[in-house]
Amino acid sequence: MPYAQLGPIAVHLPARVETNEELQQAFPRWDLKVIEEKTGIAQRHIAAPDETSSDLAVAAAEKLFAEQQIDPSTIDFVLFCTQTPDYPLPTTSCLIQDRLSLPTRCGALDFNLGCSGYVYGLAMADGLIQSGVAERILFLTAETYSKFIDEDDRSLRTIFGDGAAATLVTASEERSMWGFQFGSDGSGGDMLLVGDGGARPAGDAIKPRHRKRWKSRLYMDGPSLINFTVDAVPRLIDQILQKQGLSDKDISQYLMHQATWKMLEQLRLRMDLVPERLPIELADVGNTVSCTLPILIDRLRKSGRMDRQSVNMLIGFGVGLSWAGCLWKDLSGG
Structure with missing residues (x-):
């Protein structure tokens, strides 16, 4: 029986970097030193106003394909975890399939699970591979929580950053998860x-x-x-x-x-x-x-x-x- 193997990962972060120093200048009353001591966070990457989770996910996938010399035609399933989809419908993973020129025989599924989503996604990938439904899965995560946060919100703006990651999950004889x-x-x-x-x-x-x-x-x-x-x-x-x-x-x-x-x-x-x-x-x-x-x-x-x-x-x-x-x-x- 084949098992899922967590393969290479590529990370993509938005170009804009927001530092605590910048926030301190913009909001002098915020005690960024104390906040940073508690959060452990000194800066975050923030998506541009016209940049969505699918944009970040596609960039991460393209980076993964280029770095690992992966032929997109070999991908047979896309799993996309996000709580900030481009639209209520259509399914964002279907749009990603088209943008990455993945084969139309490729399955595509969005799921909304946030902070536990990566482990849940690995479990779904493992199930798809063990059942024989898929052999090479592109597992994407992407979030743009910054779009939900008001610029004056000291409690959230200092914590959440935007980003995406692409993971190749493949069938293997060895069980690693x-x-x-x-x-x-x-x-x-x-x-x-x-x-x-x-x-x-x-x-x-x-x-x-x-x-x-x-x-x-x-x-x-x-x-x-x-x-x-x-x-x-x-x-x-x-x-x-x-x-x-x-x-x-x-x-x-x-x-x-x-x-x-x-x-x-x-x-x-x-x-x-x-x-x-x-x-x-x-x-x-x-x-x-x-x-x-x-x-x-x-x-x-x-x-x-x-x-x-x-x-x-x-x-x-x-x-x-x-x-x-x-x-x-x-x-x-x-």
Whole structure:
């Protein structure tokens, strides 16, 4: 039986870079030093007004094809994870298929899952490959959360950045991803949301959990999300380890959604891990939602911090609420 192998990754970030120094000049009352100490974020890439998630995803895919000498005609499925699609319809992945000149026999699917989306997408790719439906999957993530954020919003503007990543997932004789576990709790949907733009009438839409302090379309209850994360993630890790008959000492690195430094540091301390086992790579890109894990993996590979023998755990968590994790060996070598 073939298994899915997480192959090479290409990352594309918008040209515009917004630094904390620039924000400090524009908003002298903001204490950017304190904010940066908590978030661990010094700058973010911001999409241009006419730049959409599909634009970023296509650029990431073209970079992947060029760097890895991939023939687009060999792709037989596109998975596209985004919470900022170009349109309510048509499906953005279908538009991407056309823009990349992928064959019309290629399947195309959008899914909206945010911070846990990369692990969910890998699970879907694994299922497609094990079932024999696909052999070479182009898995794209792209987000432009900045379009939901008001320029005066100190709480969100300093955290979220835009970006895209393209991952090639291929069929392999060796199993490199296993032990998938998932979770969801829609009762926490009021912690992180955009309450307009869908078919639900405004008067009947989900209300933010607490008072909405900013004009942004995007609302986030940071403290509640931290409480959810430090409870749900350790339980998820225990579930995966117990089901696979493993222990913490069998895991080389915990590769987690890069939310903020404070959130990841609280998880690290609760799990009693040295920093090397829970790497943090968001200072120059911010929280890029579904793109944080592929960006992290790409950077670990390029800096020589991954090896073929180690078992790692991939973990996503956040908006939904949703969470997911799996075990992974980097057999492809990137």
